[in-house]
Structure formats: C-alpha cells, structure tokens
Amino acid sequence: MPKTAVKKQQRDRRQEILEAASQVITDRGLAETRIQDIADACGVSPGLILYYFESKDRLLAEALTLANDRFYLEMSREMRKIASARGRIERLIELSVPGLLPEYALLDEWALWLEIWVRALRDPQMAKEREALDRRWIQSLAEVIRYGRQSGEFSVQDIDPEDVALELGTMMDGMAIQVLLHDPAITPERMHRIALDAARRLLGYDA
Amino acid sequence: MPKTAVKKQQRDRRQEILEAASQVITDRGLAETRIQDIADACGVSPGLILYYFESKDRLLAEALTLANDRFYLEMSREMRKIASARGRIERLIELSVPGLLPEYALLDEWALWLEIWVRALRDPQMAKEREALDRRWIQSLAEVIRYGRQSGEFSVQDIDPEDVALELGTMMDGMAIQVLLHDPAITPERMHRIALDAARRLLGYDA
C-alpha cells in the first residue's frame, strides 16, 4: 500500500473516532465519557481507540474543539454567500442561538463550550485553545462590523469594532447558557430578539 | 445529651464538610474531587463523610450551591447599607466581576457556576436548583431597577425591569466567563467598565 493511502486511511479512522467522541461527550458529558462508549459509537474495539490516540485525555481534548471548528467553517461559508453587512450580522446571531434553527444541532455546540470552559480552568493547553477559538469568533464579528461601517450600513463610527464585537459576543455567551439550560425565562426566540436589538443599538442601523 | 444539642452538633459537622467540599471543588474541579480530599480538608476520616451524606454525589450537589448562597446573603446585606439605587446597582456590578475586589474570592464563586452549569445539563435536580439561583439573582437586579425607577434615579420607564435585569445579568455572565478564564482580551477592570456603561445606558442615568 502506498504511503499516502496509508496516511489517508489513518486520518479517516482518526477523524471517525474524534467525531464519535465528540458525539458521546455531547450525549453523556465529558466526565461520563468512557473509552468503551467511544469504541461502541464507531463500532470498533476499545483497544483501537488507544492505537490512534496516545491517551483518553488527549483524545477528549482534541474532540472538544472539533464541533467548534466545524461550526466556524460552516459560518465562514455562509458569510461569503451574504452581501450586506447587516444580513451577515443577523445571520451570525441567528446561527448562535442554541436551538433556534432546527437544522443545526447547536445545542450540542454550546454544551461542548461548557465542557471546554470547565476544562480550561485547570488545563493550560485547553486554556490556550479556548482563547484561540474565542478570539477567532470575536474576530469574525469584528470583521463584519468593520465591513458594515466601511460600507456605510452601520452608522456608529466612534467605537472600536473589536470592543463592540466583544460586548455583543459575551452577551450572547451569557444568554446562550440560559437558553441551553432551558431556562423558561429566556427562550431561543427571546434571545434572538434581544441579540438583534442589541446589535441594532450597538451598530446603529434601523429595523 | 439533649436532642437539640445533638442536632446542633450534627448540623455543624455537616456544614463543615460542605464547606470543605466546596473548597476542594474550587481547587481541584468537580471531576477531580475525591471523598478522601474532602476528608483531608476537614481533618476527618473518609468514612465520616458518608456518615453525614448519603453519597458523594449528593454531597457534591449540595456543596456546589453553598458558595452561591453565601454570596447572595452577603449581597443582600450590602444592599441594605446603600441608600441610592445607583449606588446599589454599581455595587452589585462591582461584586460580580471576578477578581476585581481582592477581599472577595469571587473567582471561586464563578468557577463553581461553571460546574453547576455542566451538571445542570444532565441532572434535573441540579437544573431546577440552578434556575432558582439564577432567578434569585435576576430578581435582585430587577428589584434595584424598580426601586431606582420609582425614586426617579433611573429615567428609563418604558421597559420591563425584569427584561433589563435579564439583559444586564446575562451580559455579565458572559463577560465573567472570559474574565474567569483569564482571557487577555477582557480584564476585570474592562468588564467593570463595560458593565457600568451598559447599566447607565439601559437604566438611563448619567456618569
């Protein structure tokens, strides 16, 4: 077998395991995830999991960021399809509300964020990774804001786009937690409305 | 020994264990907390822990909300000492920023919130408890807002105080996470400033 083919197969299997792991973590929680569960989820024996990963811990760390990476790619693709800055920011918001769009399983996405945060508290490696993921997300927001300001769609001129992005982003984090945990005080629809209002207010455009 | 004395001693020991558990969870994380650790922390043998608690799980669940209860009591006391609504809201904000005031170990407080959230994802009992804690917090904010509106300190009249409280509260949740995780993009001071600005804007009073 040619070397590239071997590498390809290895990468596929690795990916398969990572995706299974990500799913299991979402279902059972990080703390309750066993190697056996992951093996079951992709129909292989437990031994194979540790053939592809140095340890359970490393595998879990890698799996945690997988869904987020996928979300980011999907989001970037969507952005390119939308011309107006306002359309982009509103789509970003829409995509970020847990459970708003049935076609995206964003509840999963957000549940993994909680696990990432807890782990980042004590694992410096994960702390670094989390910061990078977060920065990437805030930068995406900031980019849309800069774009809209440049095009004249957003009237607010005197504030740093990154500051606004940060405010909007952290506010959505906070609300998403409540929505994720099914707090009756804040439904997906309500979060959606509040976030859109906040965006209009912060960026300066009309409804 | 009279029955009340027995009960008193039992309650003290229980409390002692709960507080030790709360501390250990803060230090090591929920997942890494062992009964042995808790026993060590209050200088008793592991067996005694399970003499006072049905299981490790129940103990941890109870311990998780302890710090939050204490924070709430402390906060209520502080509120009574401040006359103006504006002073109250600004004190609430100050108290909520992780690591802003050295005399309060609010990093601990917030770290426990993360653990509560993760656990609430899959434990209905904890989900209910979390919702109650959160409601209590939002209600405190709303109360101050109603007070300030009534006294004329806050000029915004047309929005539901609970809506404003929710917005302010969730925004602070989101920021607190970043601060807690030592994100360089948002220091305690910056969170403090942003939250104060948001309060002024939402409630309608001047700097």
Place this chain on the structure above:
DNA sequence: CCTCCGTTTGAACGGTCAGTCAACCTCACG
C-alpha cells in the same frame, strides 16, 4: 499462495476510589 506489515481485537492487568463495616471512642446521664 505466501509473506509482511499495518490494523484490529478482546482478554487481562493494575490502579483508583466510592461505599461498607466492625471495632473503637467519648461523653452525657443515671
């Protein structure tokens, strides 16, 4: 058809830890 090497298996190992239990302690009360 054989060989070889990367892949896969699943049984076995070893460490960890929640929970149990029998014995011991202590002290209030008679």
Place this chain on the structure above:
DNA sequence: CGTGAGGTTGACTGACCGTTCAAACGGAGG
C-alpha cells in the same frame, strides 16, 4: 463508675475503567 448511643475510624471490598499486549486479521506485493 457503668452504660449506651451517637460519632469516628480506617482497613477492606468490589466495581469500574484506562491501558497494555499477544494474537489474529487482511490485503497488497511478490
């Protein structure tokens, strides 16, 4: 003092689970 009940101990157990490993598999190349 003696007694008894509640409090405390810490060794023990049984289950669980990450990790290891020797053996088996499979298919590409000769």
